[in-house]
Structures are given as C-alpha cells and as structure tokens.
Amino acid sequence: MNPQKLSFLVPLLLALASLLPLQADKPNVLFIATDDMNCDLSAYGHPLVHSPQIDRLASRGILFERAYSQNPVCNPSRTSFLTGLYPEQTHILTNAGHFREHIPQVLTMPQHFRNNGYYVARVGKLYHYGVPGQIGTNGRDDPASWEEVRNPIGVDKAVESDLNIIIEGASSGGTLSWLEVVSQEYEHTDGIGAAQCIELLEANHPEKTGRPFFIAMGFYRPHTPYVAPHTYFDMYPKSLINPYIMPEDDRDDIPKAALQDRPGQLELGVEIRKEIIQAYYASITLVDTQVGKLLDALDRLNLSDNTIIIFVSDHGYHLGAHGLWQKSDLFEGSARVPLIISAPGEKFARGEIAKSPTELVDLYPTLSELCGLEQPSHVMGKSLSPVLADPNTQLRESAYSVTEARTVRRADKSKFLGRTIRTNRYRYTEWDEGDFGVELYDYETDPEELTNLAGNPESANLVKRLQQELQNRMAEAAVEW
Template sequence: MQKKPNILILMADQLTALALPSYGNRVSLTPHINRLAAGGVVFEQAYTNSPLCAPSRYVFMSGKLPSRIAAYDNASELPSEVLTYGHYLRHAGYHTALSGKMHFCGADQLHGFEERLTTDIYPADFGWTPDWTRPQQRPSWYHNMGSVIDAGVCVRSNQLDFDEEVVFSARQKLFDLARGDDERPFCLTVSLTHPHDPYAIPQRYWDRYRHEDIDMPAVGAADVAADPHSLRLRHVSAMDDTPVSAEQVRNARHAYYGAVSFIDDQVGILLETLQETGLADDTIVLLLSDHGDMLGERGLWYKMCFFEGACRVPLIISAPGRFAAGRVSRAVSTVDILPTLVDMACDGNRPEAPEILDGRSLWPHLHGQGGHDEVIGEYFGEGTVAPLLMIRRGNIKFVHCPGDPDQLYLLDQDPHERHNLAADPAQAALLASLRLECSQRWDSRHLQQQVIACQRRRRFHYQAQSQGLRRAWDFQPFRDASQQYVRSHIKLDTLEAMARFPKVDGHGG
C-alpha cells in the first residue's frame, strides 16, 4: 500500500477557467499552470456550485450544497457542526493547515484546520448581509463599477499585501514540514485573493501583455436580450448608473490578465518549494478557483450568475506518480472535492461517511473509469430575490428562478449562451422534465422564506453587536516569538541543526 500522500491545494479567487490557456485562452501567460496541467488531470467542465465567495468556499470545504448548510451569501455563518475536509482529513491522520482566504463568518475560524497561518482578507462578521425584502436598495458596501473605471496599474494594493503574506507563510510552512519531525502527511491549503477585482496590478505584470493583444468580450450587452436576473445584477452593482467605455473594458481585462500572471508566479514559487523540500514526489497538487468573473461578457462583471464566465472554474489535479495525465470532459463541481480528498487519503478505500454528502468523488475520473456528469447549482446572494437554481448535465444547462423566465442552453451548440431555448417548441419535452426535476429537488418558496428569515436575524445580530464594546471574530494568527530564531534556552548548535535544511549534524563551537 502506498504511503498516504501529502496534499497541496492552491486556490485562486474569481479566476474563470476561460482565462487560462489550459482551457483555450490565447491571451493569458501562465507557464507554471500550463506545466501543472500538462502533467495532471484537467477537468474541462468544472463548475462552482454557487458563484459567490463565501458560499462557494463553504460548499468546497463541506461537500454539501448551500441550501443544506444555509450558505446563502457573503455574510453567512458556517456552523461549527458542519464537517469539512479539514475534519475528514484530520480524522484520517493528516496535519491540516490554511494559509490565506476562506471567508469564514462567525466565531469558529478554524473549521477543521489544525492551524491557520494568516488572517483573512474579508470580515468575519454579518455586516455584508443582503436584504431580499428591499430589492431596489443597493447595498453601499457592495460591488460598483469603480473597479472597472479605475482599472490599471498600481504600485501596491491590499490584495498584494495579503497574497504575498499568504505565499510567504505557506512557503515557510512547507520548509517547517520538511525539516520537522511530524510523521503525519499534510494537507496545506493556500488560498489567494487575486485575480479578484479591483482590477489593479503592478507595472511589471501589466507589461507582460501588449495592450492591443487584450481580447474584448465575445458577447456584448447589445448582442443578447438581458434576462431579469442580469438586470438585477446591473442594478445591484450600479452598472447602469456608471457606463464604461471600450477602453475601460480593455483596461480592466488587461489588469485581470496581469493578475492571472501574478497568480501563476505564486503557483510557480510554491511548486518550486515542493521541489526544494523534497516533497514534490509525495504531494498531490490541486489547483482551482472559487468562482469565475464575467469580465464584461454580456455587459456583466464579477460573478453572481450561472453564465459560463462566472461559474466555470479551473480544476487541475496533478500527481504524475498516481494519476495519468489527461483531460476529463464530464461536468463536475467543487462540491465533489471533499469526497475526492478522502479517497486520495485512503487510496480509494473511503470509509463510510458519518453523513450524507452532496458531492461525488472524482476518483473514477482520475483513473479513467468514467464518473458522473452533473452539476447542481444554487445562488441566494445579491441580485436575486428568490432562489436561483441550475442544473448542468451533458450538454444541457437549465437555470430556474421563480418569477423569471426559465433559461435553457445547449452548450455544445451554443458555448456563449446566446440562444435561450426555453421557448423553443422543439425543446418543450426537455424543458418540462427539467421543470419537474426542479420542483422535486427544491421547495423554492420554503427556501425563499428561510433565506429572508436568516437575513433578518443576521442584520439584527450585526446591529446589536455594533453597540458598545465590539468583539471581532476576525482570525488573529498567533506566533510564539520565544520559539523563533536564536533563543537562549535552546543550545545554539541544536537550534541551527534543527533549522537548517537539509539537516546537518550540529558540531560547531
């Protein structure tokens, strides 16, 4: 039986699969990700189950759909009792650690991770709770078009501050694991915030691209009729109040590509660290994103919808000694990651889970044995006032939201989703079956009531917690300086021998 593998999870934020050469993009420059894809398994049709930061991450960590765990929006709490891959892998004997973003809201800021190396970039409180009862009220804290209008070059940003700390901490952790005496395998999650807007990146990344080579949206706002959800997204992000020029669109996409190259450089640093520490041959590497970015397609920006730009994500799994390189065309999603990680930890002999999962393991796909071809999506965040639901199966994508016209696309014939076939008589039988499936799978009215009640409680909670002495939930990393570097209670030779890698015998004077 093979030794249990180490697992390194590399997560980008708002990285659409459509921005990577491994998925057909002809503009972006990502040599490190390209090499990872060339030696790994590329899931060509991978999706997020909820195109918003916190819900997508809760799903990815728990193997459960948003409605199962009340993961409605970016101020939703992940309850402590919800099991995550952190719990599952610790139970299987792994050391689990997180460096970077996971957008946990609430008092529990670990959720199965044995340790966190950094704080989060986003708040842990309930301040960003939407209000479905006031659809015309645009939240002051939400996206606006400043990210597009002001897109371009920067010297520094809070996202650069954060991501460089994340990578430094992760790299140090890999060295500590390599030179430490903990015999357990590890699962280290490194979660960066680029290429999430605002679209601003240093000159050296901007200059990797010629401005005239930046591609423009394939489908403009005037090329397709706006569905009601898209109109609500335009309102909630002030897109209609702030027209953008073609040059501003190109600037934003240029900066986004620069940020993608920044991510690629960080991937390269961490993969090089695996080689330097001698851990590469024993480590499975997963690269993925929480959701995508519309980048001006259909006149939309950011995420929050089930169009391909927002919900298609990269998913690359590389372990050349374990999985043959290849490409998987079946539709899978990030809810499938937890059972896959457990299969990796148990060499496919996954023990019975203590609960029912919504995700299905990608183990058969990784071994060329077929596997499922289905994605279920749920969105309960800003820009909707009722559950936005999606079924993706085979070449079919069906999107349903009570009160809105249905959307039906055949993606093999219409990859840009220009033609909604929901009113096509030739698709009447298919549409009827999908509507029936929706009604059997979800009670939309009850879900809507649950979401509104939860929103009301959290807004009240935040207002109460803001009165008087405020106790923040934001994670505070602790570093014991008394155990770092040179300290008088540790013999110098012993300390230097412990800290040096590769190890040497300490015989100095």
C-alpha cells in the first residue's frame, strides 16, 4: 500500500475505534410487545392472575396506571406507536392496509435507532400479523425497520384443527377460541420466540459488537386462539372464576355505535365464559413466563444496568363488560393497556406507579430521549422521561383514542369514526362528531361505566369543557406532517 495512503488511514481508523466504546455505552433497548393483553395482571391489582415476572419488571421501573392505545385495533395501534403518529395521520384505522402505502417516507422508531448505529432486530409480532394465520411468516412487516428478524412457530400452530370455538367454521383469529394442550411452554410460539430473542441478546452483546442494541420481542398471546400448556390452565380452576355479567339495563344509555358486538358473544353462558377466561389467563401466564426468561438473560449477561425495557400491549381486551368481548371499542377495557418502563440510572424511580394519562405514541420520543438520540420532527408524542424521574408528574390532561364504528353506518352506508379522551377522572366520547351519540363516564363514582352522564343537564358545563378538549386533541391528531 502507498505509505501516504497508509499514513492517512491510520489516524482515521484510530478515531473510529475510539468511538466504539462511546457508542456501546449508549443504553440498549428491549422492547416487549404483547398482543391483546389487558390489565388483568397482579401488578395492576388483579386478585387471580399469576404474573410474577411482570411484577418483577414493575419493581424495577414505573407502572403506568392510565396508559391508552391510540386505536384499540392491532394494525392501527402498532402503526401509531412505531411511527410516532396518530392513526388519522398514518391513514391506518383498521387492520386493512399498510402505512407505507400512505406515508412511504416516514422514519419508524426502529429505523431511527438503525440510523443511529444500533443493532436492530425483531422477533415475532411487532407490526401487524394475521394471528394465527401468519404466525411463522413476516406478516405485514416493515423490512426497512429491521436489520435482522426471527419468525417463531410452535406447537400452537400444529393444533389449530382441534380448537374450541364459539362459532363453528369461523376464523379463530377474530372469534373466541381456545385450547388446553399437553405440552411444555418452550414448545409454544412465544416460548420459541423468547429463546430466539435470548440468542440475539447473546450474539449482539455490545461487548462483542461495539454497538448498542434495540431488540423487539413481539409475543402473540394472549390473542385468540388462547392456546397454552395444560399446567397453565391448572393455575385457574374454573371454580375460582366469576365471569362478569352486565346489568340488564347496562346498554340502555349507550349509543349503538359504541357497542362493537361480534357474532355469538352476547349469547355466551356462564360455564363457557369460565372456559374462555381460564384460557385467556393461562395465555397471559405463558407470556409472563417468557418475560421472566428475558429478564434472567439480561441479568446473566450483565446487561440489566444499561438496558431500557418497555413492556406494553397494543390495546386492551374485554371479557364481558357491557356484553363485549375482545376489542375495537372505546370503553376503558378496550383502550387501556398495561405499560411498564424500566430505565437504568439513579435519577429514575423504581417500583412506583404513574397516574398521569399516557399515550402509546409517547414511546417513540421517550426512547429517543433516554438514548440521547435527536428527536425526528414528525413525532407527535411527549417524552415520558420526566414521569420516569418523578411518577407524580402530570404530562398530559388527556389521552386520545379513535376507532372506526363496526356495527353502524350512516344513511348513505359510509363509515365513520368514534373519538374519545380519557382524563384523570372522566371519559368523553363522540361518535361521528356526536351525530351517532355522545358518552360521558365518571370513573371516580362509576368505574364500570354504567351511567352515561352526557345527557344529564347537571353535566352540561362539564360536557362543554370536555368537548373542547376533544376538539383540541382531534386537531392535534389530524396535523399533516
């Protein structure tokens, strides 16, 4: 080699080498997403559900008591928090379509980390998948987001022909279905996914690569079909399960547009409800076990002290409230999600609860700030870093969610949206700007949402104030970027 060229390259290589330790010192990210998991967890006070590993994670970080999905449907919710945009901005409001068809140049959260030198990988479901049909495939992934991917597939796919289902012949992905399987947890898709995630942690340890990592682990459960090992079903004797039965007049003051009914669900008897809930909870505990394995791996690899952990679900899930099951509506059970964030560093709190209304769109700016990355200009959320330092911080007045009405149409058969805000105390909802109904619930006096106060003359001033707040949030969510 020409000596002059060599003399030029040596200082350049030394300069680049000096940057590697600095880059490796940046916090790692383990982003854990679950599918259709509600807040029926022991960390959230549920008396029956066994979730000790999620409890363990909560003890290491902050549990968000009032965290809400921006759309209680898989595709729009995941698109929203992975792009940092509201569903109206992504143009994804149902499970149909892909955001790149509408906003092809958007910089996603994982892309942002790739662009900043992180090793970025996905295991399982982060962007939308048809579950269970697309398990083992890339689903509707976004290839630009990842450097490496793993698509686990386990015994739960092999037993689909044996499922219990409330409507014979219906799709198990959108219909209540379940199965108890004599098996080991590591044979299931989520068990295999956890093992693959641990392999990526080991292979891409910053001490080996000189790069921090952003690894996303997307679990498929407890999305229907609820398939889990028999030992997890044994944890939930049906004699201990008391299904919620709505009062006979519960629906009298609820707009029809708000009731996103699915076939066969209103007719469910008590015994079959117990079976369904048993299977759902068994699936939660299956996921919880895998979370524990990931935490163990971080500890074993001496990564815990420099790894941010996010634990979140894409939306909530109903188990009978208002006669509803599953998701897609704008009641608390569907819009509210479990969210736990554990961030390394002495300035962040541990084992505490934050009650400020929180949106999943806040995750992108939070991780950017915690990792010292410049915030992309399009991102709409607010960094939760102040809340992690002081859980009493009130970051927002309200959390905003939107969904498409499933069961009602306008006179011309066109579709419309429902929009809601959740404050510390109230939920205010309008369907098609109020043309198809308005709802107001006071969670301080009515946690089960049994009384719609929107038509109460005594609530007129409150309705006016919350309507203005909703209009402000609608305008924010509709900003073209």
